[in-house]
Amino acid sequence: MKEVPELHLEPYTGAQGRIRLPGSKSIANRALLLAALAEGTTVLRNMLDSDDTRHMRAALRQLGVQLQTRDIDGELQVEVQGLGQLFNCPQPQRLFLGNAGTAMRPLCAALAFSQGEFELTGEPRMAERPIGPLVDALEQLGAQITYQQQEGYPPLLIRGQGFSGHSVCIDGSLSSQFISALLMVLPYNQEDTLVTLTGELVSLPYIELTLAMMARFGVEVERISAREFRVPSQQSYQSPQQYLIEGDASSASYFLAAAAIAGGPIRVDGVGLQSLQGDKEFARVLAQMGANVEWGDEFISVSKGALRGGVFDLNSIPDAAMTIATTALFAEGTTEIRNIYNWRLKETDRLSAMAAELKKVGAEVVEGEDFIRITPPQQLQHASIATYNDHRMAMCFALLGFSDVGVTIQDPDCCAKTYPNFFHDFQSVCKK
Numbered sequence: 001m002k003e004v005p006e007l008h009l010e011p012y013t014g015a016q017g018r019i020r021l022p023g024s025k026s027i028a029n030r031a032l033l034l035a036a037l038a039e040g041t042t043v044l045r046n047m048l049d050s051d052d053t054r055h056m057r058a059a060l061r062q063l064g065v066q067l068q069t070r071d072i073d074g075e076l077q078v079e080v081q082g083l084g085q086l087f088n089c090p091q092p093q094r095l096f097l098g099n100a101g102t103a104m105r106p107l108c109a110a111l112a113f114s115q116g117e118f119e120l121t122g123e124p125r126m127a128e129r130p131i132g133p134l135v136d137a138l139e140q141l142g143a144q145i146t147y148q149q150q151e152g153y154p155p156l157l158i159r160g161q162g163f164s165g166h167s168v169c170i171d172g173s174l175s176s177q178f179i180s181a182l183l184m185v186l187p188y189n190q191e192d193t194l195v196t197l198t199g200e201l202v203s204l205p206y207i208e209l210t211l212a213m214m215a216r217f218g219v220e221v222e223r224i225s226a227r228e229f230r231v232p233s234q235q236s237y238q239s240p241q242q243y244l245i246e247g248d249a250s251s252a253s254y255f256l257a258a259a260a261i262a263g264g265p266i267r268v269d270g271v272g273l274q275s276l277q278g279d280k281e282f283a284r285v286l287a288q289m290g291a292n293v294e295w296g297d298e299f300i301s302v303s304k305g306a307l308r309g310g311v312f313d314l315n316s317i318p319d320a321a322m323t324i325a326t327t328a329l330f331a332e333g334t335t336e337i338r339n340i341y342n343w344r345l346k347e348t349d350r351l352s353a354m355a356a357e358l359k360k361v362g363a364e365v366v367e368g369e370d371f372i373r374i375t376p377p378q379q380l381q382h383a384s385i386a387t388y389n390d391h392r393m394a395m396c397f398a399l400l401g402f403s404d405v406g407v408t409i410q411d412p413d414c415c416a417k418t419y420p421n422f423f424h425d426f427q428s429v430c431k432k
């Protein structure tokens, strides 16, 4: 059997410092796609260099988009020559998208209405992550998409063609990414489109992020009600020339929690009150748990408070919610995180993975279908934490480095999905 690499994190005695956050994955992959479709050339600043954005960049290159990257004093910039239209690929293309939901879902929508034949594949886990509600919606507008293995899941074979139809319904109960993906291509429809969202909606701030970024690239969507949008037809994206990608608010959560647990202050730069990302609200949850939080337009700073548990509905911040689950180990009393069913559909089944690993350090855990309840033990135990090829499992369990016994993280390199330098940066704020 192949040996799994491990990283031992000491019992750390404190945490303090300042972190310039890497670019947001969600913003980076949206910006790459919108810049590729836009008229004109766009320079994307503070580009995230991680697996998810590399898959998006490689796919766009394969689809005929010219991207030039340059490193300016440690900042990755990507110059994108916009096509001024959807893709047009005479040769069939096979695109490998790793496990990047933010590449798979939007590219599926964009390619369904581009010219050409496209096969979309990814890592084995991608074939277990649903895409059916998006495909159903695209089919209502005439798309031709075939499931190559299991109905409702990638890999997909797409026969791209133009589209029309004046209304579409889309189920948003499993992932907001389906809605974001659909909205981003609708400006190319022949007719104005009325979009109706069905099901119990999840991860709503990511839809707001999509609308805000579409507007920045020159396309307005009319909001009719909480569940209805009208997208005017035959609009084209326009390059904003330069686009600065915000720091990643989900990545910020590990540092802010470290400060709340172990002292601080820690200040993260690149995300603050002005941020478009819903995960900035993580800092407010920490404040509710007792941490001291200071906000600036483009930074957040946290220092320790007496942490206590509570009951939190974290449906709108599913990624940062994982950091609350491990922060709960350092809080007084029980913490319950509610309304997180779709944790089960992400890089791994995060509800069962989280429950299994929290139990290893001695926590009492109740795993429900869509919630998790965590009561910390008197004394945390040392454990070797399995990470399930899930970057967030690796990153949120790093907080156990602040227990009296430290922690061992298996396969720490899986954090490359969104934050390849995570453990270097994390250790740089920890005190032995």
Ligand SMILES: O=C(O)C1=C[C@@H](OP(=O)(O)O)[C@@H](O)[C@H](O)C1
Binding pocket: 025, 026, 027, 101, 102, 174, 175, 176, 177, 180, 202, 203, 206, 318, 319, 342
């Ligand atoms: O649109 C996005 O950029 C994302 C939406 C969320 O997914 P769901 O909408 O599937 O919850 C989030 O978990 C993911 O990391 C990124």
Ligand SMILES: C=C(OP(=O)(O)O)C(=O)O
Binding pocket: 099, 100, 101, 102, 319, 346, 347, 392, 418
């Ligand atoms: C759910 C995540 O990723 P994806 O964009 O692949 O859905 C995540 O980054 O936590």
